């Protein structure tokens with residue numbers, strides 16, 4: 001279980017995560033939604049120990065992340081960051097291999113290699129495995145980073161906008177992969193999504209943030225209501241029922 005207890009993070013006078021208490025780990029797939037600047041990436045940073053809280057506590061399986069050695073945390077928790085800056089002169093295979101580092105410490109076993117191959121196959125990257133990252137399209141590069149996170153093979157997986165740059169087919173395939181990670185590999189995935197229809201279709205639970213606070217936390221059906229979405233995004237969103245599922249219309 002990932003647990004945040006009364007966690008606050010400030011930058012100067014601005015409180016960007018405001019006394020948040022929330023738990024992740026019961027459901028297979030949780031979508032984290034909310035407007036730009038709501039605090040979603042900062043919340044992930046706090047869990048992944050890239051950001052230190054000003055108040056409160058973050059625990060993973062009962063242990064305070066502040067007291068967990070990085071390598072131990074990386075064996076149970078993987079984070080796909082929203083903005084990945086990495087040496088461009090790295091091949092796809094090298095990047096995915098990095099995902100095994102917490103386990104292998106640089107000495108790859110047969111088991112490590114299996115994870116690397118599985119991740120490359122799942123992300124449809126065989127044809128690009130020896131390409132440098134700066135020789136890929138935006139979507140191919142995004143898939144390479146997701147492959148790295150998959151190869152890390154952790155119980156908890158935090159994905160910050162994994163659908164960035166992806167085309168229609170790959171968006172759906174990534175969400176199907178996320179479901180497989182939860183349902184077949186037993187992982188607990190929390191994923192930031194801006195497309196609320198993807199969130200509603202593929203997740204078990206939706207947590208909505210706004211202004212540093214959790215303002216809604218419920219099933220997709222309960223979140224996909226015009227009044228809830230208006231309160232989260234401060235804009236009008238129409239919701240229709242299509243094939244028995246709520247679908248938000250926000251293209252006009």
Ligand SMILES: Nc1ncnc2c1ncn2[C@@H]1O[C@H](COP(=O)(O)OP(=O)(O)OP(=O)(O)O)[C@@H](O)[C@H]1O
Nearest residue numbers: 011014016034035036037038039040041042043082
């Ligand atoms: N290092 C920083 N220094 C100062 N302010 C920061 C820093 N990082 C984030 N912020 C501010 O904190 C707030 C929350 O940012 P955060 O990146 O968590 O939002 P987000 O919900 O992930 O938004 P988006 O959907 O745009 O990715 C924003 O107002 C942002 O400007």
Ligand SMILES: [Mg+2]
Nearest residue numbers: 040041082160
């Ligand atoms: Mg963000």
